[in-house]
Amino acid sequence: MVWKSLTQTWHYLEKWAETKPQADALAFENERLSWGDFKRRSDLIAKALLAIGVSHGDRVAMLSAARTEFLTTFLASGKIGAMWLGLSPKFTLNELRYVIGDSQPTVLIALREFMGNDLSPLVKPLMKEFSCLKKVLVIGEPFEGAEDFHRFVYQERPERNEELSQRSTAVVDDDPTLLLYTSGSTGKPKGVVHTHKSIVENIKIEVKKFYFDEQSRALIHFPINHVAAVVELGFAAVLAGGFIFCMDRFDPGESLQAIQRERLTALGQVPAMFLLQFRDPQFAKTDFSSVKQFLWAGAAAPRLMVQVLSQIASKTGATLITGYGSTEVSGFVTYTEKGDNSDKLIHTVGKIAEPFELKIVGPDRLEVKDGDVGEVAVRGPFLMREYYNNPQATAQVMDSEGWYYTSDLGFKDSSGYVHLTGRASEMFKSGGENIYPREVEEVIESHDAVLFAAVIAVPDEVFQEVGWAFAMLQPGKEVTDEELRETCKTRLAKFKIPKRFFVRPLLPLLANGKIDKVALRAEVKEILAREQT
Template sequence: RPKGALTTHRQNLLTYRAWSARAGLTGEDRYLVINPLFHCFGYKAGVLACLLRGATMVLQPVFDVRRALRAVESERITVLPGPPTIYTELLDAPGRDRFDLSSLRLAVTGAAVVPVALVRRLRAELFPEVLTAYGLTESCGTVSVCSAEDDAETVALTAGRPIDGVEVRVAGPDRVPLPAGHDGEILVRGYNVMLGYLDDPEASAEAVDTDGWLATGDVGHLDAHGNLVVTGRSKDMFVVGGFNVYPAEVEQVLTGHGAVAEAAVVGVPDARLGEVGRAYVTVRPGAATGPDDLVGHCRERLANFKVPREVVVLAALPRNASGKVDKSALRTT
């Protein structure tokens, strides 16, 4: 059941001043807003950030890769944030080389697994700067952001460091902080944490404790440099023969295959093991691969229980209105 997260205007202003500073957004930028305005990505990291910095907004109501390429050329777009699928479509668009895209400066992505190979391609072919970020509606949309100086592995495999004034803790079931490198639930505290859920004090108390820590429901760890590594959502985790599997790790391996454009992994019922992984992938234009090849690719790089039992090749992955892969739809595919 959807819940309304209550945040104040002041909280959002502070959060997106910090986001804009970390991302390097300036009044000279021209920002193509393709994320929906009903979502934090389009409304807050888009409209609100542009108003705070005085950047020019160019709005595209519905994403279309050809129209986006034309807009970049004609409007001299410098900033183009979006989910990873947007960049895959831009990179693989037929006739991309016929457009002048030299104005592009900054890509900001997140909300899904970001392959290292995608970050490298983006930096080599389209954007000098590529950043990833992590957040949720209950934190005004942003918790952490990478920096322009971060290398491709850091950008792809982490969500950067907390924005100024925000704390991140990774804890076990007892809420005791875990050392770097150990997975646990991601907790957040700071000016960006919601006031609570609208008309739902019970859910509010479960989400935010008396010390102000927001339980995100996401799983991850902090690396040795303080970067947040998001392993996956607790609800996405599945259990294979008693072993926990987080789809993000498997998806990262699959998208490391040269022929794979995108990947999504879900748990499906199994009579012997309880659940096993099923992977859905799309293939890059002109590339060729198949289920056996991809299972073998995973078997060389993952523990046996993490290897998908089945790989399904699709023309496109189902998505919700904000561009995220709809895993509930995949489970019924």
């Protein structure tokens, strides 16, 4: 059987459906699928896509949240050589127009309703504007021009069995299978193309580093257009043969209930999610005894978060793991190790996982010595094929030797651990001196009243640019501007100390849990405009 090579995403669904067909695989709300159910549904979807006329290399778009259909359609698309594309139901019509226009999908699968909002006003204009859409399928009550997803796909279609066999046999490891659009914080979103090989080769390493196995039970509440949902957690559980519990949104209280009710073993989140759970009244009563791994990435962890999770882990034996990666590298490529202390968990993102490669380079892309700040570059089979329809952007970040230049700045210490100092686009010069915002933010976050900090470069007549710092308070704590300034004076050169401090109970956050620096920059412009009038 072709799937036994285990070199493509859908191969692992075949493996577990054959070896443990009755075992739990996937759940959402009250719906539970065994591995046998998972494969049957995925195959029915694959045959339905063939009936629609989806060809090898076509795109299958899904406007949805994390639920059973997102993984069944993802693996079905890969089995017939198509590319699956996740879209967030929180996108605006213009955001959807851009992605649909760029990717030109053959099929759009959409929720009818999300968080009380009817999505048909978003989908109907897309149906009119994009002739590439051969079929629109709706999960929920269909509307004119669309069909009911479940009624359409869950037909046997025995006449398509031979075609499915032929199409799946024709798929090769280097075929594209996943298209994810980046957030586009510095311009229009770019479509990241991943192949079966890039996903499988990365996740084979990740499941070892995360200690995932057949007994693992993971929670997914990330948006399905995020690499964490599809790859880092979703496909990782499929490859390991574990169980996946889906939630269609992040809710602190409901996620805590799910941990206890479903006896989840792996909790992978961004720091902001952990902090919101800490604030929930249920947190102190939650039974975390089943959790074996607390995992995070996407932003630096505040000391409070690591302290609280460490206290839980000291009682349960759980492991705390963080790392570094991106959409372009199919998830994590660096990891901390079991037993690493709090300083490493707070201030580093671990070491590059063997056999992957990482180097820190200067502006000339030549490697710099340990301790020197430069751009993080990585190489390995995890790397995306390209940015979709964007060869110029691809050439800017990938060289002929297979290195990907991340635009993230950092340095390696003597033990090989990577310390991130910010994005290349965030570094600024003040009076001729380089300032790395992350270095300053870490100092501000070391104050016990601060959860998160963000440093923004602001134009200055004398120094060219200076830093303004925004600090988000810990619940129930207070701190003055002057106290934060004094904290900075003890650990930073004078030119690195922000010229102004803004202390807030909340800072704007992105869906991935990072501080929304675009919103803060807009606020800075407004402040400057007011002060100049």
